[in-house]
Amino acid sequence: MVKLLRIPLSRIVRTCGRKMSKLTSSSSELDLDRPNIEDYLLTDSIQEPHAKLRLRDLLDISPTLTEAAGAIVDDSFTRCFKSNPPEPWNWNVYLFPLWCLGVVVRYGILFPGRVLILTFGWIIFLSCYIPVHLLLKGHDKLRKRLERALVELICSFFVASWTGVVKYHGPRPCARPKQVFVANHTSMIDFIVLEQMTAFAVIMQKHPGWVGLLQSTILESVGCIWFNRSEAKDREIVARKLREHVEGADNNPLLIFPEGTCVNNHYTVMFKKGAFELGSTVCPIAIKYNKIFVDAFWNSRKQSFTTHLLQLMTSWAVVCDVWYLEPQNMKPGETPIEFAERVRGIISGKQAAKFRGVGSATIGRKIEIIDCCKDRYQIKA
């Protein structure tokens, strides 16, 4: 895909350069501190020898048109966020009464039972957490250990309230400095499912409502980092906080969702590179939900989190697999974006998700080039 956009451009640029030197004698107009585009183009796109630029090369815009038409006909981005509604199976006389019975069981028996379990869990949690938090102010290490255990406990209660069946594969995460965990993101419950096993510190957007309250009180104790998408300077502040957290020896292991948003479990979107340029080991985690029981994809534009939780609590079960994969380090000569894409490939492979998304290579590379030009030469993009 990258080649299609870049070959005509590189040839035109290179040939323009040569033609300029033939046609004009004074080089003052060439603007010598203009960036040399060839430095940033992929080496495999500059494979043609210095052939003559002909009229047909200039007129032939078919590669660009093909890409545009391809995007009109089918684009990966829309596919990533579509939640495919399940086929209605209860449409005939025999199955409909069974389905009605199922609804009665789910809403009448399971749901109240689950609400009870959850309430019970919250009572236990709060009655332990508040004393620990207030009384053990001086004994930090003990307090942290107890709070960690309590957070894991309340998450287990949450998972039980959806009759969650989670199978964990691979070695459990351990708390070591200089490592971050990255996972694909389907819903906010990803965090709860993972937190049940290990108390992670997480980086999240501050949410309004009761979720925000939970974030500021309980999750503070596990050591979370907040960001605010609307603030421009926020990126640098957050990057600094991430670095500090990762280097601290007794901080909880940091969990990052590099997709930046919830994606339906069939595809992965391009990973943001922030997690991959901290200079630490990246441990990928793949989460796959079994759709037969419930579609766990949280379309945050269509549903609030409360509605989503209620929907989960009135389904039969949440079944998912969690794979803890081999830690990866950045290879020498790899850029953060390439590293991110490689890790994304590993996670998608495990999850058997289709590796698609906005500009898997094309736009990623284009943004990288524009960023390079902007930083080095202060060119307005």
Next chain:
Amino acid sequence: MGNTSSMLTQYDIEEVQEHCNNTFSQQEIVSLYQRFCQLDRNSGGFISADEFLSVPEFAVNPLSQRLFRMVDGLNFKEFVAFLSAFSSRATLQHKVEFIFKVYDSDGNGKVAFSDLLDVLRDLTGQFISEQQRELVLTHVLEEAGYKKDSLLVLSDFMKILGNTGLKMEVEVPVD
């Protein structure tokens, strides 16, 4: 076809197929219809500007503005006819005609130096200066035997692009 949004009858499919000169199979037309409905979110019967630009891969394409002008306000039948140039069954003549129409933005059947320069600017943007672009274009036109102020017509385009083995194909995903 009227205003019905989700049902496509056999008659409709055959009508669309005839309109695009059988360049798409019936299954492809059904897929294109699903895609058209997916893009046309407010069910207006045509795809508006922001609905097109909501496809990121289309929005970042350098020629999106020009293409958009050609495809704005088309109903489904015309939408399929527009895309028929990208079918594997389309003739080379059809594809060259399409390219010509992209260049000829005012639709008068003639492509001037300014039109060529506009498209080149869309593609290369800030990487080359305007002066370099004009000089290169003039030089290349003269090498091919045209003058700076000559107006190119469809037959010129056929001559220039006709025997190059133009590849301009898009596969319509059929579920």
